[in-house]
Amino acid sequence: MLKAIKDFYEANINPATEVEGQSVSHRLQLATAALLIEMAQADNQRHSLEFQAVHDGIMDVFDLTAEETAEVIELADLEAHEATDHFEFTQLINEQFDYSQKCKVVDLLWRVCLADSEMNRYEEQLARKITELLHVEHKDFIAAKLRVQREYSASGHLDDFDNYA
Structure with missing residues (x-):
């Protein structure tokens, strides 16, 4: 199992193994997923x-x-578990994503954060930290949060919207 993970890493994540742009795409997928997984676990629980x-x-x-x-x-779950910080993930996203794509990542962070209809201070702190590392402006951070809250509230996903304002 470890050999398979190492082989995948060498083939798809290691920057020295660029093959027709595929490794950058796979690395971006893993980096984005790792940040979202970190958000999903920020409250020390694994909600489905x-x-x-x-x-x-x-x-x-x-x-x-x-x-x-x-x-x-x-x-990405394995990568997130092994990572010592978020910089390695955000650095790749900063290099490869334009501003609107980085705003989409922030939007996804809020979707994960609010998916269980609860938000604690650790989740909000992590969203803020990742947003800063992605160099996304505060106004876009707040706009994404409000947009996701409205969408979840309109769909009945958030039972008590006032807890998120």
């Missing part, structure tokens, strides 16, 4: 709703199949 939001977000942003998404999430 939050991981469903991670799955849906990765699938949507990278136009992957359900199977490809599951593989990316599994590998």
